[in-house]
Amino acid sequence: MTPKEQQLIDFAHYLNTHPLFMVLFAILAVWVIVWKGIALWKAARNNQTAWYVILLIVNTLGILEIVYIFFFARKQNSQNNQ
Secondary structure, three states, X not given: OOXXXXXXXXXXXXXXXOHHHHHHHXXXXXXXXXXXXXXXXXXXXXXXXXXXHHHHHOOOOOHHHHHHHHHHHHHHHHHHHO
């Protein structure tokens, strides 16, 4: 057995013995999907291709998405409403 295979087995054992980690992982996954979805939708609606690609590729646990939504997407929307 290679060291990499042993690491995977140890990690699987850890997950089986610590179910709270899996719950935390699931909550974090939902958090990221929601923010990424909102940010991608706003970037697409605002025709901001560069932002769309960056948000699609870069994973920052929702931080970049939140920054985009509250600072950059709002500016674009207010310009469209004038």
